[in-house]
Amino acid sequence: MRHLNQCRAARNINCICRRFNLVAAAAAVTLFLSAYSTQCHAEYVSCNDETLCKGGDVNYELIASIRTMRLLNYTYRGRTYSREGDASFSGPTMRVQPGQSLWIKLGNEMLDESIGPHEPNATDYWRMLQNPGERIKYQFYRKSVADASLMHVDQVNMPKHFDATNLHLHGLDIDVHMFHPVGTHDPDAPHIIVEPGQCYCYRFHVPAHHPTGMYWYHPHLHGSTALQIWSGMFGLLYVDGKEGESPSLMHELASQNVTDSHEFVIWDPALKYVGDYDDSAINHNLEVDEFLLGQTTLSKIHPFLVNGEYIPTFNATTFRPLHLRVLCATIENENTFIIYPKGREHEHWDDAALPFWVIASDGVTYEQPIRRNILVMAGGQREELLLWFDRPGDYVISQQGIQGMQFFDMHGHPHDQILAMITVRDVSDVAMESKLVASANTVQDIANLRLTPGYHSSETIQSHEITRTETIVFSMGTNRDQAPFPQYYINGKAFDPLRLDFFAEPGEAVEYLLVNAQHNVHPFHIHVNRFQVQEMGSELSTTKYPVLKAVLDFPKGVWRDTVIVPPNGRTRIWVQYKNYTGKTVIHCHFLAHEDTGMMATLFIGQPHTSIAQWMSTHFDLLLGIAFGVAVFAGIMGVRSFYRSPNTLVVYEQVAAMNNLKSKAVD
Numbered sequence: 070m071r072h073l074n075q076c077r078a079a080r081n082i083n084c085i086c087r088r089f090n091l092v093a094a095a096a097a098v099t100l101f102l103s104a105y106s107t108q109c110h111a112e113y114v115s116c117n118d119e120t121l122c123k124g125g126d127v128n129y130e131l132i133a134s135i136r137t138m139r140l141l142n143y144t145y146r147g148r149t150y151s152r153e154g155d156a157s158f159s160g161p162t163m164r165v166q167p168g169q170s171l172w173i174k175l176g177n178e179m180l181d182e183s184i185g186p187h188e189p190n191a192t193d194y195w196r197m198l199q200n201p202g203e204r205i206k207y208q209f210y211r212k213s214v215a216d217a218s219l220m221h222v223d224q225v226n227m228p229k230h231f232d233a234t235n236l237h238l239h240g241l242d243i244d245v246h247m248f249h250p251v252g253t254h255d256p257d258a259p260h261i262i263v264e265p266g267q268c269y270c271y272r273f274h275v276p277a278h279h280p281t282g283m284y285w286y287h288p289h290l291h292g293s294t295a296l297q298i299w300s301g302m303f304g305l306l307y308v309d310g311k312e313g314e315s316p317s318l319m320h321e322l323a324s325q326n327v328t329d330s331h332e333f334v335i336w337d338p339a340l341k342y343v344g345d346y347d348d349s350a351i352n353h354n355l356e357v358d359e360f361l362l363g364q365t366t367l368s369k370i371h372p373f374l375v376n377g378e379y380i381p382t383f384n385a386t387t388f389r390p391l392h393l394r395v396l397c398a399t400i401e402n403e404n405t406f407i408i409y410p411k412g413r414e415h416e417h418w419d420d421a422a423l424p425f426w427v428i429a430s431d432g433v434t435y436e437q438p439i440r441r442n443i444l445v446m447a448g449g450q451r452e453e454l455l456l457w458f459d460r461p462g463d464y465v466i467s468q469q470g471i472q473g474m475q476f477f478d479m480h481g482h483p484h485d486q487i488l489a490m491i492t493v494r495d496v497s498d499v500a501m502e503s504k505l506v507a508s509a510n511t512v513q514d515i516a517n518l519r520l521t522p523g524y525h526s527s528e529t530i531q532s533h534e535i536t537r538t539e540t541i542v543f544s545m546g547t548n549r550d551q552a553p554f555p556q557y558y559i560n561g562k563a564f565d566p567l568r569l570d571f572f573a574e575p576g577e578a579v580e581y582l583l584v585n586a587q588h589n590v591h592p593f594h595i596h597v598n599r600f601q602v603q604e605m606g607s608e609l610s611t612t613k614y615p616v617l618k619a620v621l622d623f624p625k626g627v628w629r630d631t632v633i634v635p636p637n638g639r640t641r642i643w644v645q646y647k648n649y650t651g652k653t654v655i656h657c658h659f660l661a662h663e664d665t666g667m668m669a670t671l672f673i674g675q676p677h678t679s680i681a682q683w684m685s686t687h688f689d690l691l692l693g694i695a696f697g698v699a700v701f702a703g704i705m706g707v708r709s710f711y712r713s714p715n716t717l718v719v720y721e722q723v724a725a726m727n728n729l730k731s732k733a734v735d
Contacts, residue, residue: 112250112261114270116176122270125172127165133234133263133288133302134178141372141379143342143355148179148232148300158377159334160304163286166311168277176268179232185343186296186359188229192217194552197361207477207587213549221551226563226666228360228553229292235261236271237289237596238306239449240432240630243273245597245653245673247289248566254651254677256569260291280523281310281317282432283394283451291564291668295364295400295660299339300357301377303398305332308432316521318434318453322392325518326510327455330392331383333375335446335468335488337399339363340370364661366401366483373404373468375489382490386499390510391456391491397446400660402483403471403590403633405616406444408456411463414487417615418443423464426515429453431599433523433628438515443619445471447592449631449658455515456491461498464491470616474609474636476589524628530601530643534578539571541593543634543657543667544586557657557667564656569676570669571655578645585634591667592633592658593640598673599630600644607638631658650674 114121122128137146138158150160165171195217214220237246244251248258251271263269287303288294310317319330341358358368375381385391397404406425407414413421419442426438431451444452458464469485546556556563562570573579581600583593588609602623611618620635634640656668 112270112272113263114174114268116266116268122172122174122268122272124170125272126169127163128172128174129161129163130174130176131160131236131304132176132178133297135181135184137353140338140340140355140377141370141374143340144353145340145355146184146353147357148184148297148302150302150304158301160286160302162304163306164309165275165306166309167275167279167281167315168311169275171273171275173236173271173273174268175234175236175263175271177232177234177263177265179234180265182232185356186231188231189227189360189553190217191220191222191552193359193361194554195220198549198554207545207547207555209547209549211548211550219550221548223551223553223556223563223666225291225565226553226557226664227292228296228661228664230262230290231293231296233262233264233290233293234288234297234302235263235269235290236286238273238284238286239594240284240451240599241273241306241308241597242276242279242599242647242649243597244649245651246271246273247596247654248652252649252651254674256652256672256676257567258652260566262290275308277314279308279315280433281308281315282429282434282523283307283396283453284432285396285398285449285451287398291566292664295664296357296360298398298400298660299363301336301338305334305396316434318429318520321520322428326514327390327392327518329385329389330394333393333395333489334377335395335397335399335404336374336377337371337402337404337483338374339366339368339400341368342370360661364401364665371484373399373402373483373486373488380487380489382492385456385458385491385493387458387461387493387496388510389496390515391458393454393456395446395452395454397448397450397452399446399448401662402448403475403592404446404483404488405468405470405619406446406452406454406488407442407467407469408491409465409467411465411490414465414467414469418470423456423458425457426455426518427452428455428518428520429523430627431629431631433599434520435624436520436522438518439624440516443616445616445620445633447590447631447633447658448660449592449594450629455518457510457512457515458491458493459512461493461495464493465489466491474590474614474617478588529626530578530645534645535580535643536577538580538582540582540584541655541669542584542586543591543593545589553665555665557662557665559655559657559667559669562669563666564663564668566670568670569652569672571671573646573671573673575646575648575650575674578643581642581644583632583634583640583642585636585638588636590633590636590659591662592631593642593655594631594658595644595655595671596653597649598644598646599628600632600642601626601628602632602640602642604641605633605635605638607635609635609637646673652676 135148249261284306286306288297339358340355343356362368407418408423422442424440424442426440428438466488468488471483472480542560544558585591605621620633632640650673653671654668655671656663
């Protein structure tokens with residue numbers, strides 16, 4: 070009988086073990102099915118089949134390659150979206166309408182292994198720290214190590230993948246598309262990485278109510294974003310109005326006698342001269358500079374270019390508005406936009422600058438123009454501007470006054486520069502030459518313009534809708550024993566793609582207090598969701614840094630997808646999340662900051678967790694349960710043994726003997 074009960078206890082334990090093994094087996098099957106499902110829904114496609122990725126209402130093919138072209142007065146060779154024979158250095162302009170599907174086939178032909186720069190390693194950082202090359206005005210921490218091999222290296226946030234790529238459509242309200250596959254709800258999903266020789270098909274649907282306006286696209290692979298945009302890998306994207314359904318800014322302007330429109334794309338490439346060349350050696354003399362020099366704006370050739378040119382000239386006519394569609398595609402710099410009569414650009418803008426009018430920001434049209442005499446823009450932002458001149462002559466658009474404010478009171482970051490020239494002719498001369506009747510606008514005509522706003526007033530986020538407030542702190546570390554250097558953090562953590570940092574639900578309205586802990590600028594960008602700016606402030610003096618006053622001057626409640634967080638300051642925003650759920654990111658849009666750690670994951674909606682993922686996450690709990698079950702089974706087995714019939718007989722005999730002894734004593 071004892072043997073029988075021991076067998077029963079063992080059988081109970083074996084049963085439990087078998088059940089536990091079944092759970093593990095089920096987890097393995099689930100893991101396999103999950104992997105299989107991911108493969109089935111993968112967006113990688115054959116580069117050789119031209120029929121693939123053409124099922125959208127609008128279809129584009131974008132090829133990342135390395136080619137030679139003229140840039141400045143040099144022969145430049147670098148990574149680009151442009152093709153041989155293209156007039157532009159940047160990628161093709163894409164156009165889509167609200168309600169349409171947009172498919173983009175991204176191919177990677179960056180196969181030239183000889184093109185620089187090289188990916189920096191611990192030795193590069195260590196050498197830079199021995200001789201920074203300029204007077205650094207921030208405080209160093211920790212002692213410098215004796216050798217590069219002693220550096221602590223954060224591999225996740227080292228610059229890398231210079232010849233791999235992916236794609237981000239900046240500012241559009243569409244599916245999340247940073248991680249594979251597009252729209253993924255897998256919390257462990259990796260970055261989309263398109264290696265040389267691969268192609269990837271992005272499939273989007275632009276919602277019918279999407280604001281029409283100016284957007285752009287660029288690569289966004291962590292570690293190589295800055296390098297590739299320094300190279301010129303970006304392009305414009307317009308959401309155009311649909312006849313009779315959605316308003317078009319261009320049509321509305323044309324109906325109010327504004328027809329002279331031009332793109333104005335500001336770009337700050339970091340370049341290096343690679344020496345004279347001949348046909349037997351290399352066929353170029355200009356390349357992108359090393360990452361560490363570009364990041365610190367120490368590159369010898371680091372101009373602000375407009376439309377790929379150094380100080381281009383625009384033509385205008387008196388009394389006829391000039392419409393500029395401005396993209397600030399800078400990588401590591403802010404930029405000002407100030408208009409001066411030529412020769413007066415050294416005066417303060419409040420004394421000598423001409424007024425202009427802002428009619429849209431970040432793709433969202435204002436109901437009426439906003440008058441300005443200075444704008445401060447950061448990388449990623451777009452502004453649609455109307456310029457008006459009542460006198461013929463030469464004018465300049467100036468970038469100035471950012472020095473000192475942008476980065477730890479260090480002057481020369483960025484340098485002052487004329488961005489473009491404007492030659493203004495008298496309207497009567499133009500009309501006489503063209504034999505057309507001069508049609509003139511007045512300043513009051515511009516001020517009285519009425520446009521269809523990108524968002525209706527009913528879509529304004531209300532304070533009672535805010536469900537919670539979260540603080541997002543941007544900070545920089547200067548540990549000399551650590552690479553990359555400096556270190557960039559959000560809420561004290563460097564980026565980790567496998568860690569989920571922030572969460573939100575579709576339809577939820579959240580307030581974020583963006584805090585900048587130091588004397589440097591951080592433009593904040595959130596993917597696939599724009600927000601309203603409620604407040605901005607800084608501890609720095611607007612007397613010492615006059616341009617800061619312009620940063621802090623904004624229309625309350627303005628819709629943006631990228632906003633400046635002032636140095637030693639804060640920005641408060643409200644965001645109401647759309648129905649685009651899944652894994653995405655928030656980050657600083659100074660892209661070398663983002664590449665080296667200043668990015669965080671954001672998960673919208675509920676993660677799809679497989680049994681295997683759940684078991685992995687809760688391994689300690691499961692181990693404890695298994696141990697508890699085993700102990701419980703052992704106790705029950707022992708208890709069954711002592712309650713067996715043989716044990717009961719022995720107990721009854723002992724009890725009878727004790728009873729006889731008791732009677733004898735009595």
